[in-house]
Amino acid sequence: TGVLTTPPFVGPGATSDGHRVVLGSNVGAPRDVARAVERGAEGVGLFRTEFCFLDRDIEPSIPEQVAEYRQVFAAFPDQRVVVRTLDAGSDKPLPFLTADDEPNPALGVRGVRTARRNPDVLERQLAAIAEAAQHETAEIWVMAPMIATLAETQEFAARARGAGIGTVGVMIETPAAALTASELMGVVDFVSIGTNDLAQYTLAADRVLGDLADLADPWQPALLRLIGLVGEAGSATATPVGVCGEAAAEPALGAVLVGLGVTSLSMAARAITPVGRRLAELSIDTCRSAAAAATAASDAHGAREAALAILG
Numbered sequence: 387t388g389v390l391t392t393p394p395f396v397g398p399g400a401t402s403d404g405h406r407v408v409l410g411s412n413v414g415a416p417r418d419v420a421r422a423v424e425r426g427a428e429g430v431g432l433f434r435t436e437f438c439f440l441d442r443d444i445e446p447s448i449p450e451q452v453a454e455y456r457q458v459f460a461a462f463p464d465q466r467v468v469v470r471t472l473d474a475g476s477d478k479p480l481p482f483l484t485a486d487d488e489p490n491p492a493l494g495v496r497g498v499r500t501a502r503r504n505p506d507v508l509e510r511q512l513a514a515i516a517e518a519a520q521h522e523t524a525e526i527w528v529m530a531p532m533i534a535t536l537a538e539t540q541e542f543a544a545r546a547r548g549a550g551i552g553t554v555g556v557m558i559e560t561p562a563a564a565l566t567a568s569e570l571m572g573v574v575d576f577v578s579i580g581t582n583d584l585a586q587y588t589l590a591a592d593r594v595l596g597d598l599a600d601l602a603d604p605w606q607p608a609l610l611r612l613i614g615l616v617g618e619a620g621s622a623t624a625t626p627v628g629v630c631g632e633a634a635a636e637p638a639l640g641a642v643l644v645g646l647g648v649t650s651l652s653m654a655a656r657a658i659t660p661v662g663r664r665l666a667e668l669s670i671d672t673c674r675s676a677a678a679a680a681t682a683a684s685d686a687h688g689a690r691e692a693a694l695a696i697l698g
């Protein structure tokens with residue numbers, strides 16, 4: 387780690403004809419912060435706050451949370467850091483918050499749903515994020531995971547704004563959220579598509595089962611069509627639309643996502659240089675043509691082939 391094999395991509399991210407695409411990094415562990423800075427990330431597109439809570443039997447106090455968040459924010463002065471509130475449950479269990487006896491944990495009380503029974507945990511987290519933001523120059527955006535309905539979006543937005551958060555968003559990780567994206571955009575300032583979960587729920591294929599990886603493939607036309615709906619809603623309402631799932635890390639797919647209307651990509655730090663370079667070689671029209679061809683394909687393999695034929 388820390389050994390640079392290629393010089394880092396020098397942003398800002400954009401297509402060859404200057405269509406701007408913010409290239410952020412995902413941060414899911416303390417070591418990711420230095421890597422993101424090293425690889426030239428334009429801030430953080432997904433701060434997975436679970437790592438500040440894992441290995442703990444009880445919830446960290448507000449001052450403890452403030453200290454953890456400030457460490458991340460301080461590494462990105464004047465840059466954007468998109469903080470995701472706790473995404474506990476399913477693949478990320480937390481002893482003080484989630485049940486371990488659900489028959490279908492991926493369909494259970496996870497993500498923002500944990501606030502139904504434990505609203506105080508979310509309240510304290512939002513208070514800690516708002517306080518940490520006051521001490522640092524990073525521009526803090528805050529979003530909720532696992533949103534399914536407009537009502538959940540309204541409730542989260544009200545809580546976050548009440549806590550003093552200025553820029554509030556939701557993740558699009560369920561087909562329901564993708565299909566209603568334009569309504570959700572009426573209450574939040576931005577959305578970010580989590581393609582790992584959106585693929586899992588669209589294809590009804592567990593994201594951690596290697597045997598079903600062909601179904602949970604981000605090139606599945608059904609997934610691309612849902613992303614296209616969100617991109618169109620974003621363009622129509624001038625709402626930023628990010629992608630922060632693994633799909634954003636594959637250069638050709640990143641170009642297709644941009645063609646579908648996505649305005650920022652967030653990925654593991656090591657992917658920033660290849661994704662940034664690829665995008666810089668392509669015009670926005672080429673990205674849009676590749677997106678149209680991939681979306682019209684009849685399967686994931688065909689979608690990838692069709693996009694690559696256009697992207698070169």
Ligand code: PEP
Binds near residue numbers: 432559
């Ligand atoms: C996703 O679901 O695509 C996502 C970015 O969130 P996570 O992988 O943490 O569930």
Ligand code: MG
Binds near residue numbers: 531582
């Ligand atoms: Mg997710």
